[in-house]
Amino acid sequence: MKKTSTKILLSGTALAVLLAFAPANEAKSDGLFGDMMQGPHDWRGLYVGGQVGYAKGDADTAFQLTGPPFTFFELEPEGVTGGGHIGYNWQVDDIVFGVVSDANFTDLDDSENVVIFGTRSDTDFAASLRIKMGITVDRALFYVTGGGAVAATEHSLGVAVLFDSKKRWLAGYTVGAGVEYAFNDWLSGFVDYRWTDLGDESMPQSAFVPRSVDLNYHQVQA
DSSP: OHHHHHHHHHHHHHHHHHHHTSOGGGSOOOSSSSBTTTBSOOOOEEEEEEEEEEEEEEEEEEEOSSSSSOEEEEEOOEEEEEEEEEEEEEEETTEEEEEEEEEEEEEEEEEEEETTEEEEEEEEEEEEEEEEEEEEETTEEEEEEEEEEEEEEEEEEEETTEEEEEEEEEEEEEEEEEEEEESSSSOEEEEEEEEEEEEEEEEOOOSSOOEEEEEEEEEEEO
């Protein structure tokens, strides 16, 4: 009986020593929300991908024929978006932070006609450069993001038989949040929402009408 107890004690001691000196990657437990054996998913490094989505917003146009008051058109451009993105992540335990840039071809447009007046807003390209910060829970990454945004737009205005069109690059900001899930070590998918505000842009006076455009939009992409 004594010999048996001694063998059990020695075996238990040996197992404890082996576990204590096991490699760190064999028993990783970093992070508040990571799996006790595997730890949080590793999001570090460079990544590239693509996205597709839908956007809808407001493009309020104000124009003046001869003097006050201004006339307003409240357009609601909407359409699909699609493009690519590239980013880089750093990670400390469960906290992930990085930078990401995306570029999208868009089909956001709307028009309105009232009697002899008509206006149209088109946005066919948009891009952003953002910071991204989140927390990883198992293989899911919950994040917020924000930064600068630009868009290539065209605003057209017609009065009777006169027509004028202005193309402009608008600049503003974008903010949002989303979730990304790692299917394995090299493939992940995401869904996020962003609000983009490209400000109030005054157009140089054309041949017949000075005007300003206030453009902003919501977008969901995956």
